[in-house]
Amino acid sequence: MKHVSKGMILATMALTIAMTCLLAIIWEFLVKVPVFETLGLGQVARSLGERWEYVLTATGFASLALVVSLVLLLDLIRDLRRTYDDLSDAQQRAEALARHDALTGLPNRRVLSDQLDKVIQRVRRGETSCAVLVIDLDRFKPVNDVHGHVMGDRVLCILADRMRICARRSETLARLGGDEFAGIIEFDSDLSAPMRYAQRMIREIAKPIRIDDLEFELGATIGVAVCPTDAVDADTLLRSADLAMYKAKREEKGTIRFFEQSMDADLRTRVAVEADLRRAIANGEIQPHYQPLVSLRDQRLIGFEVLARWYHPEKGIISPAVFIPVAEDAGLISEMSYGVLQRACEEALRWPDDLTIAINISPNQLKDRRLTERIRTIMMVTGFPLDRLEIEITENALIGDHEMAKQALDSLRALGIRIALDDFGTGYSSLGHLREFGFDKVKIDRSFIESMTQSSDSAKIVSAIVNLCLSLGLSTTAEGIENPGVIDTLIDLGCDCGQGYLFGRPMPAHEIEARLNQHRQSLLFPDDATAPAFPAA
Structure with a gap:
């Protein structure tokens, strides 16, 4: 209908009316009488005026019917055209949504994969080389947690615009989901090109973001995989870049890491450890060990720090340096820690009432709004006194939502639980932390001792x-503390307590109980038995 003009429609209507009038004349003046005679209907005598009146009436009614039908038809065509246009627009929007991220407007994973397939074909023909970069934002989660998802979405849109401007016309940039993005860069033989691309992205993302009266400073960790060196298909290339990004994330955030073949083996090992760890937690294989805490000035045993140890039924002892990071990354650290705490409370109930236990909680646990309730429940179920428990946190756990951390620690302290700041002097050491969070104790990092x-x-x-x-x-x-020579110095300085292999290695409960039953003083003998034994209370 777009190609049919109004003039054509009017001309067609006029021609139709004229033809109707002509047919009425032919019928009335030429055809009617012979037809009536043939059919034996007799003759109809009409005057000339009556005959023309019939012609005009027939033409008028036919024209009216034609106009009404045509108007209805045109209205129907307009509705059909409008419906067709709406459907076309909806289809175009659906196709755009299917290929673009609804929030940022960036291409999505589907477009990235399609584009990557095309680039890889050119790589296979020897026309170019390419690299895939997986970009993960650092410190974005606190924005959502503290200021809400609406503010988080605004931050993501600003960062997406920055990265879009930063990427050149030939470089594809896409949002994979959440706070993760990916880019494709083509280059000839200059392997430094992906590094420069990644550095540009990090610089842009690191610029402060100001929204209303708030200011945010985020960062990014980037993993890079090169085609054809690391892989020659889209899925493997993306997976390799992802592995490199997670490796960089674990080692040092805010850095750029290129894929290495060993990362694949590391991932398989990590996946196996995670599967074993889930089973171990469910089966109660993660056991508490206890390292003595000693009062330096009067040389009394005052308690123990609780440390998690894993005895694998087939592989033997698994180092905490191996399974603790896996537990944190896999979201198993809370379940594991609460299980170790409950078992430690049950075992420590059999010891003298003046001995305390101290346990470290992770940053993830500190963000758990049910932290205080879960610890209180464990205390109630086991019957372990609240004033014999000490909670240790590292300064890294305080990075992020300070208000949430303060509320959690205040609620624990209100129960009568003491709070210690662990590994002080490293990481994000801050005098403000000592003032703001009101700790009961500070543990000086072993590196200084x-x-x-x-x-x-x-x-x-x-x-x-x-x-x-x-x-x-x-x-x-x-x-x-491993060297007896530092004890007198620490006492002179005014240090209250000590912990280290000089006083005893971490031990399971049955060893502690055997030594306590034998002689409480012997508990403090180290394995070499050459250091002095400190009498316990």
Whole structure:
């Protein structure tokens, strides 16, 4: 209908009316009488005026019927055309949504895969080389947690616009989902091109984001896989870049990491460890071990730090350095920690009432709004006194939502549980943390204690930490004591407690109970039996 003009329609109507009038004349003046005679209907005598009246009436009614039908037909055609246009627009929007991210407007994984297939074909023909980059945002989760998903979406849109501008016309950029993006870059033989592309992205993402009265500083960790060096198909290339990104994320956020073949083997090992760990947690194979905590000044045993140990039925002892990071990444750390705490409380109930236990909680647990309730439930179920429990956290656990962390620690302290800041002096050490979170104890990192006798700087740092804690009314514990020569120095400085292999390695409950039953003093003998034994309370 787009090609039919109004003039053509009017001309057609006029011609139709004229033909109708002509047919009425032919019928009335030429055909009617012979037809009536043939059919034996007799003759119909009409005057000339009556005959023309009939012609005009017939023509008028026929024209009216034609006009009404035509109007209805045109209206129907308009509705059909409107429906067709709506369907076409909807189909185009659906196709656009199917190929683009609804929030940022960037191409999605489907477009990325299609484009990557085309680029790989050119690589196979020797026309080019290419690299895939997987870009994962750092410190984005706190934006959602603290300010809500609406603010998180605004931040994502701003970052997507920055990355879109940063990417050149020949470089594909897509959003994979959440806070993860991917890019494709083609290059000739210059392997530094993917690195420059990644560096541009990191610089753009790292620029402060200001929305209303808020300012956010995010970062990005990027994994890179090169075609044809690392893979020659789209799925493997994306997976390789993803592996490189996660490797960089675990080792140092905010960095760029190229894929290495060993990463694939590492992933398979990690997957196997995770599967075994899930089974081990369900079967209660993760056991608490206990390392003595000693009062340095009067040389009393005052308690133990609870440490998780895994005895695999086939592989033997699995190092905590292996399974703790897997538990954290797989979201198993809370379930594992609560299980170890409950078992530790049950075992420690059999020991003298003046011995405490201390257990470290992870950053993920500190974000759990049910943390206090879960710990209180464990205390109620086991009957372990709340004032014999100490919770340790590292400063890294305080990065992010300070208010949530403060509320969690305040609620634990309200139950009568003491709070200790672990590994102080490393990571994100801040005097503001000591003031804001109101800790009961500070544990000085073992790296300073171990080097006290060789490094005057370490000794000065330990002295400064102890003096600071004394002025704030906080007790101190020196970690990693293995050299008897540092004990007198720590006592002179005013350090309260000590922990380390000098006093005993982490032991299972049955060994502790055997030593307690034998003689509480012997509990403090290390394995070599050459260091002095400290009498217990």
